[in-house]
Amino acid sequence: MRRLLSRLGLRTIALGYLAVILVGPLAIVFWRTFQDASAAWDALTTPETIHAFKLTLIITAIAVPVNTVFGIVCALAIVRKRFWGKGLLNAFIDLPLALSPVVVGLSLFLLYGENGWFGGWLNEHGIQVLFALPSMVIATIFVSLPFVAREVVPTLREVGDEQEQAAFTLGASGWQTFWKVTLPSIRWAVIYGVILTTARCLGEYGAVAVVSGRLQGQTETATLRVQERWEAFDVAGAYAISIVLAMIAILVLVAMTAIRPKEERA
Amino acid sequence: MAFVGLPLAALMWEATSEGTQSFWDAVSSPEAVAALKLTLAASLGVSLLNAVLGTITAWVLIRDEFRGKVIVNAIIDLPFALPTIVAGLTLLALYGPTSPVGIDVAFSRTAIVLALMFVTLPFVVRTVQPVLQELDLEVEEAAHSLGASQTRTFVRVILPNILPGILSGVALAFAKAVGEFGSLVIITGNIPFQTEVSSVHIFGRIESGDSAGAAAVATVLLGISFLTLLSIGAIRHYATRHDR
Numbered sequence: 001m002r003r004l005l006s007r008l009g010l011r012t013i014a015l016g017y018l019a020v021i022l023v024g025p026l027a028i029v030f031w032r033t034f035q036d037a038s039a040a041w042d043a044l045t046t047p048e049t050i051h052a053f054k055l056t057l058i059i060t061a062i063a064v065p066v067n068t069v070f071g072i073v074c075a076l077a078i079v080r081k082r083f084w085g086k087g088l089l090n091a092f093i094d095l096p097l098a099l100s101p102v103v104v105g106l107s108l109f110l111l112y113g114e115n116g117w118f119g120g121w122l123n124e125h126g127i128q129v130l131f132a133l134p135s136m137v138i139a140t141i142f143v144s145l146p147f148v149a150r151e152v153v154p155t156l157r158e159v160g161d162e163q164e165q166a167a168f169t170l171g172a173s174g175w176q177t178f179w180k181v182t183l184p185s186i187r188w189a190v191i192y193g194v195i196l197t198t199a200r201c202l203g204e205y206g207a208v209a210v211v212s213g214r215l216q217g218q219t220e221t222a223t224l225r226v227q228e229r230w231e232a233f234d235v236a237g238a239y240a241i242s243i244v245l246a247m248i249a250i251l252v253l254v255a256m257t258a259i260r261p262k263e264e265r266a
Numbered sequence: 267m268a269f270v271g272l273p274l275a276a277l278m279w280e281a282t283s284e285g286t287q288s289f290w291d292a293v294s295s296p297e298a299v300a301a302l303k304l305t306l307a308a309s310l311g312v313s314l315l316n317a318v319l320g321t322i323t324a325w326v327l328i329r330d331e332f333r334g335k336v337i338v339n340a341i342i343d344l345p346f347a348l349p350t351i352v353a354g355l356t357l358l359a360l361y362g363p364t365s366p367v368g369i370d371v372a373f374s375r376t377a378i379v380l381a382l383m384f385v386t387l388p389f390v391v392r393t394v395q396p397v398l399q400e401l402d403l404e405v406e407e408a409a410h411s412l413g414a415s416q417t418r419t420f421v422r423v424i425l426p427n428i429l430p431g432i433l434s435g436v437a438l439a440f441a442k443a444v445g446e447f448g449s450l451v452i453i454t455g456n457i458p459f460q461t462e463v464s465s466v467h468i469f470g471r472i473e474s475g476d477s478a479g480a481a482a483v484a485t486v487l488l489g490i491s492f493l494t495l496l497s498i499g500a501i502r503h504y505a506t507r508h509d510r
Contacts, residue, residue, distance in 0.1 A: 006416060007330060014326040015338065017319050021384050022344050025356035028366065032359065091495060092270050098491040100445025102465040103484040106472060107273035110280045110481060117276055142270065196346065203349030205448035206465070210472060223351045223448070230355065230452055242352040249347035257340040
């Protein structure tokens with residue numbers, strides 16, 4: 001009896017905690033937005049908002065493939081190779097997770113800015129990096145760097161390298177081995193990592209806020225647009241964009257839930 | 267590595283470009299110190315809350331059975347998937363001036379704790395869950411049948427096993443909390459000496475053109491991040507000591 005009571009008690013605490021912190025707030029925003037759906041639709045279809053979403057998608061479309069390739073290469077290097085500075089690489093790859101996005105943004109700002117190390121050279125050659133798409137892409141790649149590698153590393157360890165060795169002995173080239181043996185065995189981990197990376201790219205705010213200059217209709221992403229609408233007292237507009245971003249987040253959760261069991265089996 | 271290292275080198279270069287004295291002045295200015303104290307206190311408090319609530323949630327997800335558990339398990343990752351700016355906005359909708367439940371914590375320090383709890387929620391749950399899953403239920407039952415009370419079973423049998431998981435989850439949550447920005451800008455009002463945390467303070471300095479000052483405070487945050495990562499590495503090293 002006491003065991004049952006304490007079990008129910010713990011369940012209540014856990015579910016209450018999730019309801020108060022996560023579900024409640026999100027439900028309110030959904031409810032308020034759909035009370036006046038036409039206003040939300042109007043807010044979403046303004047040229048600036050459409051431009052903001054497009055920009056977010058462009059940045060994500062560049063950052064995700066780059067990070068996927070980089071993540072797989074890094075994971076292979078960390079698990080399969082021995083080289084000098086491996087421990088350092090391992091530490092560096094986790095750093096973007098522990099670092100404040102504002103610090104990331106500021107670092108890039110200082111590197112590519114007018115008086116920065118690269119800024120002078122870029123300026124002379126007429127290449128605009130800061131307050132333009134390139135710096136925003138670089139910032140997004142930076143903050144979402146570790147996700148693919150972190151998912152792939154444990155899977156790669158678990159799979160072991162016997163199959164790769166076998167393929168190699170049977171005369172497969174390194175490239176063939178990678179495509180036919182290694183990649184299929186880590187594919188769910190890669191997909192999982194890609195989903196996490198995509199979510200992070202779509203939602204990036206702090207780093208991009210620093211390097212973009214937040215020029216309306218030019219360097220304003222969807223998340224920056226939420227902030228701008230909020231500060232302009234356009235609550236309906238801020239909510240509407242937030243709802244779209246939240247729906248994407250929910251899709252991400254559904255995808256994660258669908259893939260997780262597969263990953264554990266693989 | 268250059269991709270990560272070069273910008274950070276540029277940051278530290280800028281921080282010390284005007285000499286160590288101006289670095290120290292920027293870091294020890296009253297506003298910067300107040301922001302850093304608030305950041306560390308709030309992050310520490312939220313990390314401890316996470317240790318308790320996260321462990322309970324992980325336990326419920328592994329040992330308890332109820333309808334809709336799959337959905338609850340999926341919702342845990344919501345803070346990973348939801349943009350932080352949206353997180354701040356939704357919290358303000360429920361706990362702000364227009365709150366339907368009559369709780370208004372906007373622009374207060376409670377709001378900071380709330381926002382940080384939101385963004386750090388998954389860490390402890392997700393580091394404890396797999397360890398608890400691996401832990402044999404039989405061990406718990408053995409302790410129980412030998413006459414150990416529930417509390418005693420938890421403290422002597424379960425806790426030693428999941429402690430490394432809790433600690434690394436707490437460290438991750440702490441790192442995230444110290445650097446958090448997006449969810450705080452809307453909900454805290456960014457009032458200096460009251461609700462301004464370090465990341466917001468840095469952003470303010472960038473906006474006002476004081477990039478050396480911003481870089482100095484950012485270097486302190488970078489140091490904290492690095493130390494936290496090191497301690498996570500140490501915890502992992504300790505936790506896997508029997509496997510080596």
